[in-house]
Each structure stands twice: as C-alpha cells, then as structure tokens.
Amino acid sequence: MKISRIFLLVFILLGLSFSGVSAQASRPTVQPSISPTASPEPTLEPSPVSRVDITQPIEENVGPLEKLLQEQAVGVPLPFNPVKYAIRGAVDSGVPPNTIVLLLLLPLIAAFIAAARHIGGIRGFGIFMPASLSVAFVAIGPILGIVLFVLIVAISTLARMMLRKLRIKLQYLPKMALILWAVVAGVLAILFAAPVINHPDLAGVSIFPVLILVLLAEDFSKVQAGKSARTAISLATETIVLSLTSYIFLTTEYLQRFALLNPEILLLSVLVFDILLGKYIGLRFTEYWRYRKLIKS
C-alpha cells in the first residue's frame, strides 16, 4: 500500500510539473498539435523514428504487406484458400492490408487474454479493456501509452480522494463526469507539454487511443470504490502486463506475416483453442499459489 501511494504521488507530481510548463509554453504550439489529432487523414509526415504506427494506412505499413501478398503463390480458392482470395480481393479494391492484419490478430489476442485468466489467473479489467488497450499501445507507442494509463489512473484516484477529503458530495454520474474532466485535463497537460518533452510519439497521437485510455478511468474507479484500492491497483497492473504482451503479439513482424499469409490456419487454430480453453476446469496458476498451504497439508 505504501509503495503504491508513493507511486501515485510521483505521477501526480509529474502531471503537475507538466501542467506548470504548459502554462508558459503551450500557447503558440496549440494550433499545430491539434490538427493532426483531429483529422483522420494520413496526410501527416511519418515521424522520423523507427516505430511505425501500424494502425495508420500509410505507405510504410501498406507497401511491404502488399508486396508480401503478391509474392505468395496461392492455389485454388476451395477448400483451403478462401480467406486468402478474399483478402486479395479486398486489398485490390483498396482495403488497407494493415487493418486486415490487425483484425486477424485480434482473435489471437483475445484468446491469449482469456488463457491468461483461465489458466494463469491474471485477471485485468475483463477482456475488452486489455485488448483495446493493446491496440492503443500499437497506435501511440507503449511508453506514452503506459504514461497516459498511469496518469489517468492516478488522476481518477486523486480526484476521488479530493472529493472525499473536501467532503464534496455529488451524485454518481456528475461525479464520474467530474473525474473524466480531471482526467482530460491531465491528458491535455501532457499534450501541451509536447514542445518540452519533444518525444516523437506525442506528435502522432490520435483521438481513439486516448479515448480508450480515458474510458479506462471509469472501470478503474469503479473497482476502487467497490472492492479496494489494493484490488484496483493490482487489476490495473495486470491489465498493463496483459496489454503489453498483446502489444508484442500485434507488432511481431513474424506473426503479422503469418496472419496475412495463413489466415485460415490462424483463425481455425484460435477457434479450436478457444473451445478447448472453455472446457478447462482445473485450478489456475495463481490458485496453486493461493492454496499452496492446503495442497502441502
């Protein structure tokens, strides 16, 4: 508990220092930083770093994948290659292949998260949250992603604590709206600090990953209010671990290529895996640990 409090405090201070800087430096730079976040067009120049946002249909993503498709020799469509043909048809008529790759990998991630819970015992906030968080990580980079995640969690906790300390009593939804207000202020502070931090990830931030992160705040504070801060923090940590691992799945080039070139195998094996997983009724790893004294006795 103590460690987690210190942890929170550090991030709160961090957030405050960002906002302090932004007060002086943000004004002139607001205009350019808003336009790329608001417009979905891939007009912006690719940032000069090695990390490429694979969620965007820009040339760096599309080119190699299309080339990969062209290089693969495909036999008759039925019975083994229907999806391959469908992919080619879709790509030819303009569907970006990176979207298809991410979609194909999504069931794999979902299966992984389910397995982490049912075999490993790592819970996180359900299945939707880590999955969408991992996509958000792919879009804005894991570092910024985690910073934003921790910041959001810290702000929502702080806001709750402040309301309680100051004995401000509000109804539930207005209270949630207020917490969201604080969270958005914090995220904005980070964005306004872009000229100071000058990290390339900040330049490519778009609204949807940020929105996913902000929505997390509600889940977090609900658990916190309902169970305990302890549970909420451990769930949040587990969520980060799960989404980071899923992020690695999503960005591994080998997996991407495999998904695009062997979609039938991938989809079918995930399907079979899901069914088998659903039938597993043994203890989870964490339960072996939890009941170790019973098992030993």
Place this chain on the structure above:
Amino acid sequence: MKASSILGLNARATEYSYRYNTKRGKGIAASKSLMARVLKKEGIPTPKIYKKITSPESILKFDWNSLPDSFAVKPSRGLGGRGIIVIKRRARDGNGWVTTTRERVTIEDLNLHALDILEGAYSLSNARDIILIQEYVGRHKAFKKYAYRGTPDIRVIVFNKIPVMAMVRFPTKDSGGRSNLHQGAIGVGVDIATGITTKAIQYSKYIDFKPGTKRKLNGIKIPHWNRILTLAVEGAEVAGLMYGGVDIMIHPEDGPVIIEFNYQPGLQIQLANMAGLRKRLDRVEDLKVIDAEHGLTIAKTIFAGPFSRRVRQEGGIKTISALEEITIKGAHQKKERKKVIAKIDTGAWRTSISQSLAEELGLLNERNVLWTKTVRSSLGKQRRPVISLTFWLAGTKVTTPASVAKRMALKYPVIVGRKNLKGFLVNPHLKVKDVKEARIKSQKDKEK
C-alpha cells in the same frame, strides 16, 4: 491434500454455479428485494424491510425520522456489500445519526446516498436499482469480543440440501466494519459437526488472534448452530439454489436470520477450513437428500472435523483393548443409549454395524441413511445402506458413517474400523475372561 480436492474459479462457474442453479435462483440471489419477498412468503426469518424506495421523488418525500433509531440502507442489487450504510443510533446532539463505524450522517447524506443507489452506483454495469431500508441486526453477545464494530455473519455453503462448509466472518478495522474478506475482514472456519471455530485467515494468511489483541479466534462456539445450518438449507431450497452460499446473521433476540444469498460464493472459505470444497461437493453430489434434517445428518457425519484434533484437546492418546464396550446412540428417543461389545479391527477401514442392532436402535430410518452402496462379497452383489452412527468409545464421542452388515452370524454387533481410531492405541492382548464375557453377552442379546 490433492490439488484436485480444491475448488477453483473455473470449476465453480462451469461445474456448479451455472450447472446447478436455476435462473430464478440466480435472480433471487442477485436481488435483496426479491429475496426478502420470497423468504417472507415462506416464513423464513430475514430482517424486516421498513421501506422500499423506487423513485427519486419518493426519496425527497420520505421522512427518515419516521424510522426506528437504528436501520440499514441497502441497494437491492449491490455487489460485495457495497453501498450499505448501517445506522446504529441517533446522534446525541440530535443532528442526524451515527453509523456502526461511528461516522455521522445527516438527512442530506442519506438522500444523496439513496439517489446514488437509484442511479446504479453500486449495481452491476450501473443498472438502475432500488433502495431497501432494513431492520438493523445487532451483534449477538457471543461475538461482541471478536467483531470490530460491524455485525459478523456466518457463510454456509449449501449444495444438494447439504451444508458443505461454513465460515464466520468478523469485520475488522481494516474492513471498515464490513464482513468482506477482500477488504480485510477475518474469515474463521467452522466445524460443521459442532459449530466450533477452527482456523482463521485474514488477507489469505493464517492468524491465531484477533489483530492487535490476544483473543484467540479458534474454539469459539457459534450459538444456534443447528438452527443456522437448517436455515441455510431451507433458504437455499426456497430460493431454488442447488449450489450457493447463504449468509446468516444471529439476531440478538430473534436468533438466526438470512441476510443474503450468493450463487457464486467465495472460495477462501477453503483456506479458513483447511479443506477442499471440490472433494466435499463430489461426495454429496449424487446423494438423495430428503429434507434439511437429513442433509444435516449427512453433513455432520461425513464432514466432521478431524477427530485427532479434538483428542489432543481432551488430552493425550488413549489405549484401548481389542474388545471394547461402546455406548451407541439410538434414534427412537432423545436419550436412547445401548451398550454393546465392539471389536476394534484395524484391518477394516470403515466401521460396520449388524443389521439387527441397527434396526433395534431405529438407525435404519430413512433420514439416518446417508446413502446405499453396492458391496461385492462371497455372497455376491448386495446393496447395503451406510448410516450415520454415533457412539462413545472410551469416553470419546464419535460420529461416523457406518455400513450395515447383513451377516447374522456376526460375532460382535459392531466393528470399529481404522477410520475412527485416530488418537487411539489398540492393545491386542485379550484376556480369556473378557472374550468369554463378551460371548455370553452377545448370546444373551441374540436370545432377547
């Protein structure tokens, strides 16, 4: 203990909670308002509902001062004890009330809290909820020393009309007066047969004393134990829960009352009892249980705590002879007892009793038969009942499943098997006189 004896989250959901519970049962377990209605209709004790509020207008119209001095405000569909305010008394200065955790609340606080409940702040996925204002259940005097501020409750897991495992939950300073183990309440395992507490856990760790004190948590005798178990079984049956947890509080005047049902009861109860739930559930899954009384007999016979523990409490290991006179409890009258010579047989596992003796003592009553088993012997396949048998051996009370043997030529009407001999040493030396006496006695019995 084998890992397969332990019930995990995966198996709880697929093998028990969802397989055995009806939709209606789960609905009743999820809604306290529905639960109160069903229990009231069946005449099963549950705290009185003073008022049910379903709309914001009626909150503002409601006169909180019309309530008794103590009451509880609860969301009907709250999860894990969330959103419950328990008012213990009016504030001395007349401004509002004081909760069990000694916080002051005013009418505005109560109104706001009530609005939150309606808005779904405590229910699953923020669904709209209703407010229940309920009678306050105080602490029974047996628990006063152990609970911090809140009222302790007893969680009984019931499966197939059999109380399978039980635990008392004491609120602590950490849990803020709530009896939720995740928030730091203490869980104490209870021996099903006797209602005496065994082991205590807090945050999944074993503890011996109430935190910050030298007050032992084991060896507490829970009052009204039989009533609690019966109530749990009856409640689960009325609600249509084949597998579930029943939370019971002991009302200082009215005795045990049902507070809540849970169709996915927590699994830490296994740690508190040092026993695997899966194994117990497997044992009773296929039994045909007639009613609560029968279920209790079964539970008390097969789930009694380890005998050796009680022996240690009573002081040392006893040496017994290979032939011992035992006293058997009969079923006809309350104090019916019969003394017989039993053979102590370390070659047998289970204790057995001759059919004629069992019949004579009324032990073949359908509510005393635990189950029947098929036995292969030199006579071919036979179906034999296994009954609940209570006897005193060298001053120690033993309750055990015993198989009923049909053999008429049984020299000794009872054979005590290894299963019930923990804590005893058997001296194989027999005096001829003893054997003769035993023979004469059994002869006489037969003639009768």
